[in-house]
Amino acid sequence: MPVQLVAPDWSLLVPPLVVLGTILVLLAADLVLPRERQAGLTVVALLGLAVSLVSLLAIDWTAGASTFGGMYRADSFSLFVSLVALVAGILSILVSAGYVESGIEPGGMALAEYLSLLLFSVLGTMLVGAAGDLLMIFLGIEMSSLAVYALTAFARRRLTSIEGALKYFLLGAFATAIFLYGIAWVYGLTGSIMLDDIAGALRDIVQGDAPVEASLLLALLLLAVGLGFKVAAVPFHMWTPDAYQGAPTPVSAYMSVVPKVAGFAAMARVLVQGLSPLSEQWLLLIAILAFITMVYGNVVAIAQRDVKRMLGYSSIGHTGYMLAGLAAFTSLQPGDRSVGSMLFYLFAYAFMNIGAFGVVAWLQERGQGVDLEDFQGLAARSPLAAIAMTIFMLSLMGMPPLIGFYAKYYVILALIEAGLLWLAVAIVIMSAVSAFFYLRVVAVMYFNEPAGAWQPARTPLLGAGLAVMALGNLALGLFSGPVLDLAQRWALAFA
Amino acid sequence: MDQIPILSLITYAPLAGALVLFLWPRATERAARWIALLGAGVSFVLSLALLAAFDRSATGMQFTEFIDWLPGLGIAYRLGVDGISAPLVVLTTLLSLISIIASWDPIKRRVREYYISLLLLETGMLGVFVSLDLFLFYIFWEVMLIPMALIIGIWGSANRVYAAVKFFLYTLAGSLLMLVGIVAVYQAYFEQTGVRTLNVLELAQGTYGQAFQMWAFAAFFLAFAIKIPMWPFHTWLPDAHVEAPTAGSVILAGILLKMGGYGFLRFNLPLFPDATRAWAPFIIVVSLIAIIYGALVALVQPDLKKLVAYSSVSHMGFVTLGIFALNAQGLYGAMIVMISHGLVTGALFLLVGVLYERAHTREISAFGGLHRSMPLAAAFWGLFAFASLGLPGLSGFVGEFLAILGGFRAYRWAGVIAMVVVILAAWYMLWMLQRIVMMRAPGEPPDPDDPELRLANAYAVPPAAGGAGPHGHTVDPRTFPDLNWKEFATLAPLAVLTVWLGVYPGYVMRILQPAIEQVLSAFGRIGL
């Protein structure tokens, strides 16, 4: 049996390997350090992610190199996905600093395990972005979601946490199975799991005279449904509000972004790179999904009093916007903005949504709950926190000059370029609808008088994180050019 | 850039003040007031310099600034003013300064935050008037919303939160539609020329298909119609005015409303001339409805502020009437109504504020006989009420006359109707003036020499023991002190300008001329 094993180009793998190394360090530290002396691990995790972020720079992403026989691709798309995953990871850790050790969750949470799970999920997301074949996508997605299932249940003495995790897990596993079945069919019909080969095979099929086989459409549908679950698109969103509400707040922050990045990266890789010859078939599907997702998420969010749950529904709405970006796909030409706008939206979303959850965590550390009432009079108690929350809310709403506006703007631009005016108008109307619930938080903070007990607490890292995110919402919006250019280079990767 | 970026300086001077206040949490209330005054004052002085240096003969934009921002998307930092925006910039800086002075004593709570909001608001408003890039314009447009909503929502009166949210949602809904319009125009221009730009002037060069123009016009129009506000999109306005603090009302009426008119002139007309022509008759009709409706509703208001607010709806009807008459008289009229309304209505709100400070109520029925207790204030009341109803010789007359003339030339019936309706304005204004200034105050014993009252005594109205405000305060207008020097200082310049504009509108009209001619060049009707 001739077996040829070619040594992989490890240098391309440095960023994920750094994350993996950090995880091992964390686990080792967990074994040798007693629990009360583990506070420094947060810094270790932050450093690891930061080093990985820096090491992204060292790789020539324009070359589009790949290794492991094409399974791992170091191209401009994977660069951006890694960037978003790492940044979101760093922000999430900043948000969780203090929360994990504090007594907010009964029984506490084990810091080292928490951090390593979180890093595992980041790692998985990076791998999805860099995937060159379906196997890698599958493994990456699973690595990223499995860790989050566990994190959701991390407050294991609190029933709601377990319940959220249970629902998330069951539906997630269900989605995995559906997604896999789709992969199996694609593999069977095209004879390959390499994305480029699939695209080639499909091109031949589509260009042939025969109509596209029903089984291919079935495969497409299965893939879309499976990934729809992962990104919480309606009608596959049922787990989202429960998971967001139940999970420990920093975990909610994290899972609103990074697993979503993984899901969207997989969508881009699978649909745009692999199944682009079938774009006629899936574009409408995605557009409709986008529409009902944004409408449902935003409308239901209006009725929520629990801020975490509200943010959960609102994140469904944002999923709709991102899907709309994907639906604007027209061709793999460099001028196409669709995937780029989606990527930029994810990047922006990390800054807005993690920040919003961060303020919730900030309040929890001061003895408050997570209801709207707990925000009453925050402006009087802590003007800075109130301003930060205002910035996040307005950014989520899409107010200029904050980053959320730019994100939406680019999506609308892509949609109009693609001729999907109705979806652009839908985004705009839904932004107006979303003003109801985002603004209510702002109104409660500024217009109501403080009520309830207040425990002062010191949370330097969290405060720094909130400051970074608030400023990021401003600065990265105003100067979004470089980031956007980076995101727009996705087409180089897929061509 | 080889010249001083005066527009940026004007725009960001208030922002600098706001930043100083933001970064100095221990600032005393006194310091906060002075810093705000300084910020707005610098801006005002610079804007006067701008006006002085403004070349009245030149067509096109002056004092332009340009910095590339997001080049890939054709988004740039482009500023500039022409005859339309320059007076509005000055009006903005002036009214902002006046607002800061007017808030000096009434605002006692969270002073620092208040002035931060006010200064931010000013920067937003100035940015709207000076930006030439649609994207930048949109950003300033939205930025304005938050501080205004906060001013209403935090420092307003009883029902403030409702009013703030309503204001916010209305304007947001409109402006989001405008966003789609912006992107659509951008895309249409790109498809036509292959150039990505959001430069208003450049975009105006493009020719767009009729169908596209129709709905893009509508997208922009809705945003501006809500802002100006036009009937039937006006419902946020009375709430916002009634609940806002005095300075908020002044700015709201004096400047924010003008943005709608400015938007029509700057965007709708140049970008979509065909659609403008097609839509104009409908808009004229709606304008007339607004004029009549505003006046009639103002007539029955028991609340002073509401009365002034509805009078604004009516006045803004003249603005849209003038603009969509699409001739020179109409446009001049619209612009002058806008400026005059800024001065006069601003002053009226200030006067309401003066009364509210003393009486803690705005019920018309709570006042009376001010000519005796507050002669100075009564004089101002008279002056501005007359200006508002359009007495010749005061600013209101010039604008309304020109607007009606424009309307008359465009659609005879429209001019006639508008002319007739002016009588309504005289009715509600004069009646209001009579009730608060002339008639005896509640609780005042009747003047035995008053023949009218002798008649009234026959019906034996038992004299009340003083008017009771909504908060149960016992107010007696007879004891009100007259204007203090700060109040006087806020009102006097407005009064001077009102008279000056009424007597000598030529100065402003010469500033306006090149710009208005340019706007009209798209419609092929130039000259008076």
Added chain:
Amino acid sequence: MDWEALIVSYLLGFVLLNILLVLMAYMTWFERRLVAFFQDRIGPNRTGPFGLLQPIADGVKLISKEDIVPANADRLIFLVAPLLSFVLAPLGALVVPFGDSITLFGRQINLYVIDINVATLYFLAVGSMGVYGIILGGYASGNRYSLLGALRSTAQVISYELVLGLSLVGIFILTGSLSLVEILRAQQRTLILGGLELPNWFILSQPLAFVLFLIAAVAETNRAPFDLPEAETELIAGYFTEYSGFRFSFYFLAEYINMIVVSLIAATLFLGGIDGPFIDGIWWLVAKAFIFLFFYVWLRATLPRFRYDQLMGLAWKVLLPLALINIGVTGLVRLWGIGAL
């Protein structure tokens, strides 16, 4: 394979099944006599000569005993579980090669029921399925002791299953196949070690694996000293506390059949199976399996029962790492052997 061959295979399997049943019956007799001998007793000697009819007497007795189903048992599962154990137990023996082939009635007949290329995997799979009978029986009994016994049994079986499986990886490396027939053929070659000609039995090249397999096999069959699931003193017979009559005997049958099957497999894997001096043949296999069976009984008579934590600790902390080390070392040696190092 044609129909005839299929039928022949099936008949062979059927015969094997029945032989196993008989063997099992006499295994009980053998064990009791042997244990008695170890303990200086006589053991059953009344029924028939040397008590040889004792197993039949036991069978008759058990079949005529009342079959009690406890009131709060999960009835269906309770009834089916022992059958499951019993049915699955002999299946492992199907892949054991009993010889090359004989000619009978003019046609060549292979002396193994089936030869599949994943025979070892199959054996492991069938072996681990037997645990279902235990866990279901324990669960369905509605008795705390039964459930605990079943859980213990499950934990134990799956823990040792790992060791069992991993201990064989070394053999796979050496033979490059999972088929028992292939493994047997590999052992029929000669191993030359320092001028000494030895049979290429894997007990010689994989001694550590052999020890691991032996220990794991004993544990897998729930035999002493690993018979914690049925520890009478702690659990009142564990998972079959509530069973009586012939269902009870099914568990017994399964246990003894498992012993025999494991012995046969072990003999094939490590002791060369039918390979032996003079003439290869089934007798060698039987003899070797007998050694294992003797060993089973010997253990039971000699060693006390483990404590549960010792049992689990042994599997996870000692045997599992050892098995991995064995794989590593075997791999290194093999690399050196094929000149790849």
Added chain:
Amino acid sequence: MSLASYAVIGLLLITATIMGTTLLLVGRFVRPSRPTPAKLQPYESGVPDVNPPRARFTPRFYLVALLFVIFDVEAIFLYPWAVAFDALALYGYVQAALFVGLLLVGLLYEWKKGALEWV
């Protein structure tokens, strides 16, 4: 490989089931059946049972199950590697060593965390 081999297994499985069932059915005609309430009680050494039968038990059983699942899959991965050992040679050995090493680290982690202690 022949599918027929598996067919034989299936047939024998059925045969064994029939044999077992037959034995039970035969026993039915021989054995007595006289259930009494006391006889049908769960066996508790004669003491009446008061606690629910499905009482809680230590979570370590789950831990073992979870560990098993992980390592069993490891074994699955090692089998094909072992069979193809000669072809994969040194490079394959190193990769397998890496794989096993990682799992071993995992085992050590569990060990150190006390997951293997049974007290």
Added chain:
Amino acid sequence: MSELTTAHFLFLSAALFIIGMVGVLTRRNVLIIFMCVELMLNAVNVTFIGFAWEQNALTGQIFALFVIAVAAAEAVIGLGIVMALSRRLDTVDIDEVRQLRE
């Protein structure tokens, strides 16, 4: 015995997949739902192996191996969550788990 074709694999796997899916959607016991998911995963494996068999390539089989590995990891997480739940709530009925509602 008739010839084995890919269709046989596919029908079997489709049947298993649908059984699993229906199970997930209709059953209320968390453990059974979970088992149904596992059933679906194994149906996928059958599909993979069927296609690999048809194409005479190993890719599908390798994929199936990875699916098994991931399914194991998933089982670990899932059982952990279910265990935590049953210890807190004494039930594995999904309908009884509804703390999270407005």
